[in-house]
Amino acid sequence: MTSWVTSANGDTDFPIENLPYGVFDDGAGPRMGVAIGAFVLDVGKVEHGLDAALFAEPAWNAVMAAGPAIWAALRERLTALLSDETYRTAVEPHLVALEKVALLMPFRVSEYTDFYAGRHHAFNVGTMFRGAENALPPNWLSIPIGYNGRASSVVVSGTPVRRPWGQIKRPEDELPRFAPSARFDLELEMAAIVGQLSDGMVSVAEADAMIFGYVLLNDWSARDIQAWEYQPLGPFLSKNFASTISPWIVTMEALAPFRAPFSHPAEDPQPLPYLSSADNSAQGGLDIHLEALIETPKMRDAKAAPARFTQTNYRHAYWTAAQMVAHHTVNGCNLQPGDLLGTGTLSGPTLDQACALIELTTGGKNPIQLPNGESRTWLEDGDTIILRGWCEKPGAARIGFGECVGTVLPTP
Numbered sequence: 001m002t003s004w005v006t007s008a009n010g011d012t013d014f015p016i017e018n019l020p021y022g023v024f025d026d027g028a029g030p031r032m033g034v035a036i037g038a039f040v041l042d043v044g045k046v047e048h049g050l051d052a053a054l055f056a057e058p059a060w061n062a063v064m065a066a067g068p069a070i071w072a073a074l075r076e077r078l079t080a081l082l083s084d085e086t087y088r089t090a091v092e093p094h095l096v097a098l099e100k101v102a103l104l105m106p107f108r109v110s111e112y113t114d115f116y117a118g119r120h121h122a123f124n125v126g127t128m129f130r131g132a133e134n135a136l137p138p139n140w141l142s143i144p145i146g147y148n149g150r151a152s153s154v155v156v157s158g159t160p161v162r163r164p165w166g167q168i169k170r171p172e173d174e175l176p177r178f179a180p181s182a183r184f185d186l187e188l189e190m191a192a193i194v195g196q197l198s199d200g201m202v203s204v205a206e207a208d209a210m211i212f213g214y215v216l217l218n219d220w221s222a223r224d225i226q227a228w229e230y231q232p233l234g235p236f237l238s239k240n241f242a243s244t245i246s247p248w249i250v251t252m253e254a255l256a257p258f259r260a261p262f263s264h265p266a267e268d269p270q271p272l273p274y275l276s277s278a279d280n281s282a283q284g285g286l287d288i289h290l291e292a293l294i295e296t297p298k299m300r301d302a303k304a305a306p307a308r309f310t311q312t313n314y315r316h317a318y319w320t321a322a323q324m325v326a327h328h329t330v331n332g333c334n335l336q337p338g339d340l341l342g343t344g345t346l347s348g349p350t351l352d353q354a355c356a357l358i359e360l361t362t363g364g365k366n367p368i369q370l371p372n373g374e375s376r377t378w379l380e381d382g383d384t385i386i387l388r389g390w391c392e393k394p395g396a397a398r399i400g401f402g403e404c405v406g407t408v409l410p411t412p
């Protein structure tokens, strides 16, 4: 398919097959936008044929709550407006160059749950914290493990992140100290956005239709604070100071061509019936390429390109978002539009696909080497982490997520 927006037809994350949703500000106040090539469409200003109330507040929550029929109608209309030359005169004045806008939080995060569905990450980190024999907790292969994070500290790409202070007890210390985190880390994750209200148990089949779309997620982690605090109730202050998401919601409709079969290895316990469905097995997986890059202050000064230090794929996740929703609601817990479900760190099976420094450096023992001669064991002040994600396959247009960027600031 082609768009009359020529930049959408070349090398871009945002061809007409993508149409991701965000919130932008060009100086005239925050508005809802749709990315197309090198532009953002001011969607509230075009003839979309939908209730104007859906675009009254600069956040996508109202559209989410309106349900899948409205999601489909909006996408169909946007596709027509941006592909059919006859709409060009009416629509073109409402395109704003992406380079001239600030991208804001695309939706109000209602609640934030972070899961732990990366098997290789769970095994690698578990090995460091508890030894290889006890690396995966006994429940791990049966339950999509998660914890309740804080919605209030989810921030949009571009927001600086401050190194936290906290209580730290190293193995050689007799008592904990209060100090800045010296083991500051990233976690490369995806996050699914719940688009519908649930009240009561949701089946895996129903859950799939409740997911509105996905963003990239960097779950910043202070490993020294985490190691001391995490037992028995899991991560708390080591993670809830900031979690960064990418600014564009890539919808399930845009991701549809990249669905993939999903299964657990035959030798593993198979999911309980409430965690399985024929559709989830047939197409619960998503083939999304992911990578993380670092730009150190030295690279920035030298105007050198950021260095990629890992790449992976969302297909390595052990649980699908639909299974996470089914599990989350199995006890009657309600979900609402704008709930964010982090996947957990999506490390692949080999070390070069590990998605956190704690794995890449084997717990801080083997620094990673960067192309400019620098090395990193943990993140240093001034380091910028850039996450990218995209889908591509023969016969489909390549679509991308844009970037999820955060720079580490020193402790306050």
Ligand code: MN
Binding pocket: 114, 115, 187, 189, 219, 342, 344, 345
């Ligand atoms: Mn995480």
